[in-house]
Amino acid sequence: xxxxxxxxxxxxxxxxxVASLTRRLAINIxxxxxxxxxxxxxxxxxxxxxxxxxxxxxxxxxxxKLVDVLLAENISDRPMLERDxxxxxxxxxxxxxxxxxxxxxxxRGRVVDVxxxxxxxxVSGTVDKIDGLLEVLRPFGVLEMARxxxxxxxxxxxxxxxxxxxxxxxxxxxxxxxx
Amino acid sequence: MKLTGAEILCETLTRLGVKHIFGYPGGxxxxxxxxxxKSKLHHILVRHEQGATHMADGYARATxxxxxxxxTSGPGATNMVTGIATAMLDSSPVVCITGQVSSKLLGTDAFxxxxxxGITMPITKHNVVVSKVEDIARTVREAFIIANSGRPxxxxxxxxxxxxxxxxxxxWEASAPKLPVKRQRxxxxxxxxxxxxxxxxxxxxxLILAGRGIILSGAMRAFEQFVHTxxxxxxxTLLGIGCFPASDPLNLGMMGMHGEAWVNxxxxxxxxxxxxxxxxxxxxxxxxxxxxxxxxxxxxxVDRAEINKNVKVDAxxxxxxxxxxAALLPHIHERDHGAWLAHITGLKGDSAVRxxxxxxxSGHLYAAHxxxxxxxxxGGNAIxxxxxxxxxxxxxxxxxxxxxxxxxxxxxxxxxxFALPAxxxxxxxxxxxEVWVIVGDGGFQMTMCELATIVQEKINIKIAIxxxxxxxxxxxxxxxxxxxxxxxxxxxAPNFAALANSFGIRGETVTARKDVVPTIEAxxxxxxTVLIDFxxxxxxxxxxxxxxxxxxxxxxxxxxxxxxxxATEP
Numbered sequence: 189x190x191x192x193x194x195x196x197x198x199x200x201x202x203x204x205x206v207a208s209l210t211r212r213l214a215i216n217i218x219x220x221x222x223x224x225x226x227x228x229x230x231x232x233x234x235x236x237x238x239x240x241x242x243x244x245x246x247x248x249x250x251x252x253k254l255v256d257v258l259l260a261e262n263i264s265d266r267p268m269l270e271r272d273x274x275x276x277x278x279x280x281x282x283x284x285x286x287x288x289x290x291x292x293x294x295x296r297g298r299v300v301d302v303x304x305x306x307x308x309x310x311v312s313g314t315v316d317k318i319d320g321l322l323e324v325l326r327p328f329g330v331l332e333m334a335r336x337x338x339x340x341x342x343x344x345x346x347x348x349x350x351x352x353x354x355x356x357x358x359x360x361x362x363x364x365x366x367x
Numbered sequence: 368m369k370l371t372g373a374e375i376l377c378e379t380l381t382r383l384g385v386k387h388i389f390g391y392p393g394g395x396x397x398x399x400x401x402x403x404x405k406s407k408l409h410h411i412l413v414r415h416e417q418g419a420t421h422m423a424d425g426y427a428r429a430t431x432x433x434x435x436x437x438x439t440s441g442p443g444a445t446n447m448v449t450g451i452a453t454a455m456l457d458s459s460p461v462v463c464i465t466g467q468v469s470s471k472l473l474g475t476d477a478f479x480x481x482x483x484x485g486i487t488m489p490i491t492k493h494n495v496v497v498s499k500v501e502d503i504a505r506t507v508r509e510a511f512i513i514a515n516s517g518r519p520x521x522x523x524x525x526x527x528x529x530x531x532x533x534x535x536x537x538x539w540e541a542s543a544p545k546l547p548v549k550r551q552r553x554x555x556x557x558x559x560x561x562x563x564x565x566x567x568x569x570x571x572x573x574l575i576l577a578g579r580g581i582i583l584s585g586a587m588r589a590f591e592q593f594v595h596t597x598x599x600x601x602x603x604t605l606l607g608i609g610c611f612p613a614s615d616p617l618n619l620g621m622m623g624m625h626g627e628a629w630v631n632x633x634x635x636x637x638x639x640x641x642x643x644x645x646x647x648x649x650x651x652x653x654x655x656x657x658x659x660x661x662x663x664x665x666x667x668x669v670d671r672a673e674i675n676k677n678v679k680v681d682a683x684x685x686x687x688x689x690x691x692x693a694a695l696l697p698h699i700h701e702r703d704h705g706a707w708l709a710h711i712t713g714l715k716g717d718s719a720v721r722x723x724x725x726x727x728x729s730g731h732l733y734a735a736h737x738x739x740x741x742x743x744x745x746g747g748n749a750i751x752x753x754x755x756x757x758x759x760x761x762x763x764x765x766x767x768x769x770x771x772x773x774x775x776x777x778x779x780x781x782x783x784x785f786a787l788p789a790x791x792x793x794x795x796x797x798x799x800x801e802v803w804v805i806v807g808d809g810g811f812q813m814t815m816c817e818l819a820t821i822v823q824e825k826i827n828i829k830i831a832i833x834x835x836x837x838x839x840x841x842x843x844x845x846x847x848x849x850x851x852x853x854x855x856x857x858x859x860a861p862n863f864a865a866l867a868n869s870f871g872i873r874g875e876t877v878t879a880r881k882d883v884v885p886t887i888e889a890x891x892x893x894x895x896t897v898l899i900d901f902x903x904x905x906x907x908x909x910x911x912x913x914x915x916x917x918x919x920x921x922x923x924x925x926x927x928x929x930x931x932x933x934a935t936e937p
Contacts, residue, residue, distance in 0.1 A: 197547050201484070208488040242675060249672035252549065255493040255513060259550040351550045 189218060190237050190244035191270065191340050194251055194260040195350040198224060198231040202256045206233065209254065215239050215247055219272075219337030230258065230350045234339045241265075258351050267343040273312040273336045275300070276322065279329035280307045288328060295321040306331055372500040372531040373402035376464070379504045381406060382539065383511055385435050387795050389413055389422040393439020395479060396466025398531035411795065411824055414816035416443050418788035420450020421814070423461045425752060425789030428775045429796040431585070432460070433514050439466045441479030444525075445486065449782060451521045452490040456779025457606060458583060460519035462510050470498035470527040483525055492520030500533040504542035512544055518670045519583060554671075554685040563665045563682040564698045570639035570663075572707045573599045576622065576651075579606035579778075580644015580669060582771040586689030587611070590643065593692045597699050600708060602630045604645050605763055606778040613747075613767035619711065623651035625760040628911045628922055629714035635920040636710075637662045644668065644688045647677040648779070653919035667691045721910070721925045724765070732880050734758055734833045734903045739765040740883045741803065741831065744891070749801040750775065750793055754786035754810030757839035760909045762805050784813030787830070791820060794828050801829070801891070808834040808860040818870040821896050829890050830898040832863050835905045843908045847923065867898040876900045 196202045203222055210217050216238040225232050237247060244262045251260035280288050280302075288307070292299060297311030311321055315338065322330065342348055370378065376399055380388070389411045392400045403410050413419045416438040423434030438447055444465040454461040467473070468480040473496075484494045493513050497506050503526060510522040567573070581590050587610060594601055594617055601611050602622040611618055622630045631653075634640065640662045645651070652658045655677060664680040666673075667688060674683045684691050719725060723735045738761050741749075747767055752775040753759045759776055768774050775793055777785040786806040794802045811832050821828065833839075842856040864874030877886050877899060890897035911922035 204485070205488060212489040246672055246676055249670075249674075252552075253492075253518075253670070253672060256547060257549070258547055351548045 190239055190241065190247075190262060190264045191268070191338070192235045192237065192244060192248055192251070192260055192262050193340060193348055194233040194235065195225070195258045196222070196231050196233055197256040197258070198229050199256065202231070205254055205256060206235075206251065209250055210235075210237070210247065213243075213247060213250060215243055221337040221339055223339070225350065227350065234337070236338050259348075261348055263340060263342050263348070266346060268340050269343060270314055270338050270340045271312055272315050272318055272338045273310070274318050274322075275334045276309045276311070276325060276330060277301075277306050277332040278309060278325050279305060279331055281305055284328060288325075291324050292321070295324075297321060368537055369534050370537045371398065371402065371534050372503050372526065373398040374405075375500065375503050375535065375537050376507065376526065376531070377402045377406040377408060378537060379507045379542075380408060380435065383508065385433075387411060387426065388435045388437050389419040389426075389792065390437030391416050391419060391439070391443060393441075393443045393466060393479070395440035395468055395528050396437065396443070396531075397439075398528065399437070399464075399466065399526070410437075411791075411820065413788070413820050415814065416446035417450050417784065418791075418814055418817045418820065420447045420461065420463060421453065421782075421785050421788035422792035422795070423463070424450060424454045424459050424785075425775055425792030426796040427454075427460050427792075428789070429750060429772055429793040429800075431583075431772070432796075433511050434459075434461045434792060434796075435464070436461065437464045439479065440468055440483070441481050443479075444483040445481055448487060448490070449780075451487055451523065453777050453780045453782045453785060454521040455490045455492070457777065458519050458579065459521065460515040461521040462507075462514050463521060463523045464507075465523065465525045466531070467496060467525045467527045469529040471529070473498075473527070483523065487523050490521070491523050494523035494525065496525045496527070498527040498530050500530045500535040503530060504537065504539070505544060508542065509544040509546055512546065552671075556684075559682050559684055560694075563684055564695065566639055566663050566665055566682060567597065567641070567695070568698075568700045568702070572637045573597070573639040573641065573704065574633055574637040574662075575599050575601045576604070576634075576640055576642040576645050577601050577607045577610050578604040578643065578645025579610075580688050581607065581610040582644075584644065584669070584688035586644075586687075586692060587771055589689045589692040589696070593696055593699070596696060596701055598702055598704050598708075599641065600633070600704075600711060602626070602634060604648070604651055604778070605776065607645060608763060608774045609768040609771040610644075612769040614769055617708075621763045623648075623919075624653070624913045624915075625763070625909050625911070626651075627764070628718055628924065629711060629716070631911075631913065631919045631922060632714045633711045634659055635661070635918075639663050639665070641665045642667065642680070643692070646670075646673045649677075650778075652677065653913045653917055653921070657918045659919075723925075728880065730880075731904045732878065732883070732902065733907055734761045734835070734901075735765050736880055737831065737833065737883055737901045737903065738762055738805065741805075741887055742766040744884060744887050745801060745803065749773070749803045750797060751803050751805060752776070752786050752790035752793055753804075754806035755781045755783045755840075756807045756810060757835075757843065757907075757909050758805055758807050758833040760840075761833075764909075783807075783810040786810060787814050788817045788820075790828050790830075791817060791824075791826055794826055795824075804828060804830040806830065806832055807839060808832060808836065808863075809838045809858055811863070812860060815866070818867065818872060822871050826896060827894055828896050830896065832898065832900045833903055834860065834863065834900050835903050835907070836860070837905060839907075840909070842906070843912075846906070846908065847912070847914070863898060863900040872896050872898055874898045874900065876902065878902045
């Protein structure tokens with residue numbers, strides 16, 4: 189699994205364009221998340237792809253060719269944090285509710301909804317952690333699950349920021365690139 | 368000054384230096400056509416929108432500038448798909464402008480509505496829907512920059528009808544392009560550069576693989592200096608033909624599936640390959656597992672995504688071909704590769720003897736004769752536009768180009784029907800040049816409706832149809848790999864000369880070898896379009912051939928037959 193972080197224009201259609209590219213390159217996407225940054229014009233995308241380093245390098249380079257992609261970086265080999273978030277609706281009657289809640293506490297999940305025969309667990313963490321909780325909940329009966337897909341960030345002083353805002357110089361150089 | 372969106376579009380195109388637009392009107396683009404009529408832009412009415420895109424593509428390939436095609440929404444736009452993909456795979460700077468239904472109707476399956484941006488997403492460098500009149504000028508200016516910067520490619524701009532009809536203040540300065548600021552990668556890697564220099568100066572059997580990137584970069588001079596300083600022989604891809612004079616002794620010719628045998632053998636024996644502006648396409652490498660196993664590889668390429676895509680290389684220099692070659696030049700030692708060059712000449716072996724040109728006259732007319740005679744009569748100076756198939760390969764083998772942008776051919780997509788419209792575009796771009804179409808009877812039938820465009824626009828080109836009554840290249844594959852089961856390859860065609868006459872174009876038919884040169888010469892004397900139907904040998908094959916998936920050195924050669932046995936050294 190390779191993880192690529194990209195900064196893209198926060199406009200309609202960009203997600204479509206990135207998805208279309210992965211289809212064209214015949215690269216299988218495990219998860220693709222996109223969300224706003226503190227700059228309303230820029231969104232941050234995390235792409236987890238079932239490919240090797242060579243495929244990821246190709247995807248990263250091809251992404252950067254897209255006009256709407258400002259930056260794409262393969263962070264798989266760097267120390268990084270990865271997080272996924274899941275809402276899991278588990279069957280839970282009077283009998284097994286306490287036992288369930290103990291298990292959920294171990295995984296540092298939270299119960300965010302309770303009903304007569306079920307409850308909803310919210311848990312975030314690495315993919316392995318969420319998979320682990322899922323395994324443990326399965327015998328009780330998983331009724332429904334929704335996962336966000338992974339976001340990732342490099343650790344410490346290894347910063348990945350969008351390119352600087354377009355200033356006077358950028359507009360000038362573009363104008364001279366015409367003709 | 369308040370203008371309609373349609374007028375703003377025409378004014379913007381004019382200011383960008385556009386002179387010709389190849390297009391076909393329709394409901395969703397009608398406001399633009401009205402404004403076109405009032406502008407100084409020369410619109411060429413085609414007969415099929417596919418023709419418009421190929422014309423814009425031929426125009427771009429002939430000059431290096433942007434070619435412009437225009438069509439309406441729905442079927443007009445979808446008819447452009449093939450031409451757009453053709454431009455994409457050969458990195459050609461084409462801007463396609465399509466009309467679109469009114470923005471209020473988008474997504475409602477309105478009359479002649481298609482999501483053309485969705486359809487062309489994988490085959491355009493960029494595309495965009497414009498539904499606000501204020502965005503038209505800036506978007507079109509940006510489209511031109513995107514189409515012709517870095518690695519060129521097609522861009523589609525889809526303009527809704529209400530945007531065309533609305534009015535806005537037209538301010539050229541205010542509509543300056545505002546392309547997103549991307550991260551600037553520092554492509555200069557001193558380690559890779561130094562490694563490349565070291566490899567270059569120590570190689571004993573080096574070979575340069577030259578592709579279209581050299582032509583796109585305008586790097587012909589730098590390339591020539593590089594070759595003559597290093598004394599390294601050059602093999603070309605199909606689209607690289609013309610980047611380096613064919614007459615130069617260091618030019619070995621085309622490599623790959625139908626490249627000459629000694630070129631492919633030399634590649635397999637080389638100890639260093641220097642790839643410049645080429646992408647190791649499968650037509651050129653054969654089986655990648657056994658491709659140039661003895662050779663280290665240097666890749667000089669502007670598109671980072673191509674590095675290590677097909678072939679793992681030892682030194683990659685990402686950058687413009689001309690700039691990179693100029694930077695390398697001072698570090699290259701002048702070497703004498705005499706032994707290696709003599710060895711390659713030795714590899715030619717009996718190739719010359721087996722060549723159809725050297726075989727005694729059997730009374731049959733071969734495509735190779737026609738093309739080689741055309742080369743001689745035109746002095747090798749014409750702009751030749753080919754279609755796709757056997758004739759295309761024979762052209763690469765028998766017409767020798769010394770200048771760039773004189774061979775225009777669809778390589779990446781291999782689009783039949785490309786030649787006739789592309790030649791129209793090329794001639795409009797270079798009206799003083801002699802333009803020849805070389806096309807098969809199959810490909811010609813795909814876009815022959817554009818003969819009417821030629822007449823309406825009073826265009827002067829020469830058309831040579833290599834007519835063998837078959838879809839030749841497919842027939843050849845059926846002969847080699849399917850036991851000669853000719854399924855769907857025998858092809859009925861009209862009498863092309865009579866067809867030309869019906870359009871008002873002079874047509875000739877040639878069946879005998881002795882008539883080839885006189886007919887070509889007579890055609891050249893005319894200042895009007897002339898079509899020549901050359902009836903050639905029906906079951907002739909392109910040799911050598913590297914079968915799909917075969918190793919590059921594993922070539923199918925012209926079989927021995929009595930004719931070959933009696934041939935002598937030319």
